[in-house]
Amino acid sequence: MAKNDNLRQAKAAKKDEFYTQYADIQMEVNAYLEYNPDVFRGKTILLPCDDPEWSNFTRFFAENFELFGLKKLISTSFAVESKNTKWYEPTLFETDTPKFDKKKTRTHGKIFVLERDVNHSGRIDLDDLQWEYLEGDGDFRSKEVKALRDEADIIITNPPFSLFREFVAWIMEANKQFLILGNINNICYKEIFPLIKDNKMWPGKRLNQRVNGDNMTFQVPDDYPMTGTELYIDGGKKFISVAGTGWFTNLEHGRRHQPIQLMTMADNIKYSKHKEIKGKEYVKYVNYDAVEVPFTDAIPSDYNGLMGVPVTFINKYCPEQFEIIGISLTLATTKPANLPKSQQGGPAFYLQKEDGYQRLYPRIVIRKKS
Numbered sequence: 001m002a003k004n005d006n007l008r009q010a011k012a013a014k015k016d017e018f019y020t021q022y023a024d025i026q027m028e029v030n031a032y033l034e035y036n037p038d039v040f041r042g043k044t045i046l047l048p049c050d051d052p053e054w055s056n057f058t059r060f061f062a063e064n065f066e067l068f069g070l071k072k073l074i075s076t077s078f079a080v081e082s083k084n085t086k087w088y089e090p091t092l093f094e095t096d097t098p099k100f101d102k103k104k105t106r107t108h109g110k111i112f113v114l115e116r117d118v119n120h121s122g123r124i125d126l127d128d129l130q131w132e133y134l135e136g137d138g139d140f141r142s143k144e145v146k147a148l149r150d151e152a153d154i155i156i157t158n159p160p161f162s163l164f165r166e167f168v169a170w171i172m173e174a175n176k177q178f179l180i181l182g183n184i185n186n187i188c189y190k191e192i193f194p195l196i197k198d199n200k201m202w203p204g205k206r207l208n209q210r211v212n213g214d215n216m217t218f219q220v221p222d223d224y225p226m227t228g229t230e231l232y233i234d235g236g237k238k239f240i241s242v243a244g245t246g247w248f249t250n251l252e253h254g255r256r257h258q259p260i261q262l263m264t265m266a267d268n269i270k271y272s273k274h275k276e277i278k279g280k281e282y283v284k285y286v287n288y289d290a291v292e293v294p295f296t297d298a299i300p301s302d303y304n305g306l307m308g309v310p311v312t313f314i315n316k317y318c319p320e321q322f323e324i325i326g327i328s329l330t331l332a333t334t335k336p337a338n339l340p341k342s343q344q345g346g347p348a349f350y351l352q353k354e355d356g357y358q359r360l361y362p363r364i365v366i367r368k369k370s
Helices: 005-013 022-035 056-063 143-151 161-173 184-188 193-197 265-271 311-315
Strands: 044-050 072-077 110-114 130-133 154-157 177-183 202-207 216-220 231-234 237-242 245-249 307-310 322-327 350-353 356-359 363-368
Touching: 022 056, 022 177, 022 202, 044 056, 044 143, 056 072, 056 154, 072 143, 143 161, 161 177, 177 184, 184 193, 184 245, 184 311, 193 322, 202 311, 307 311, 311 363
Parallel strands: 044 072, 044 154, 154 177
Antiparallel strands: 072 110, 110 130, 177 245, 202 245, 216 237, 231 237, 307 363, 322 363, 350 356
């Protein structure tokens, strides 16, 4: 499973202010436009859990409002006094208007709406954003923001990492299209995996991938503790690279339908680059009737039985090529006899080794489609 100390730290401290970079949003959105140029046309997009004045989400979709053919853009923020971090600096966009309220700016969320050419410039863009204070603090679970959710066609945001499960349930409750950031380990959540299995949710173009050697990088508040190996300061701003992060969606994109190029079982055993496969036999688990395939590129093209693959397989998953059967966290209902206490734990698949048993990280069980 992906190592993610920074994410665990954020969840433990509820420090969820991770600001997504413009280039990452642009690169991801382009994948959906390449697959369907009209994916956003005539749609209302909601950007909840946002800080519109600072947000690259708001900026990106406002700047591309006409190009994408949007009907309406709605962006909401969460009041600073309701956050665990008190880092906050109102922008001139807010303070230079008669609407500015020194108390409300800290206790109320804000809503930004873009839908018409307010300044009569001849185009709808960032300068036409209109804003108001929300009645409440902007919590996505509030009736006020739920009403905006129900109005929207597509929900796009970087939700609080600590509330990922609850946020996905909030989206599914309204049966909306979405594009959100998360972590590959979210797949293992009991609330999330059934959505993956039933093709109601899948990875976006980028999930758990380094680009130019870097994990996805986010700006964090000034009071974020500078610990870890992938934290740095650039231009006076703090940034954090988080392993395993990326996008989840139910919007179609081309990579999702690209079959994996695979070798036969015999060729894998003969030519595989992995020492765990080359010259070895594929073996079954002790406590489940499936063969262990420790690497996605080692899936044998000619095997028709059940196979257990790493969670990272999901990045290559093509629904036309494979069927997802389940995950070891629910399928491993038994344990090997005489299992040492050191290997006890939650549900898992085990392999028989010369010196005992090997307890494996979570495995997704798949079967090749005919």
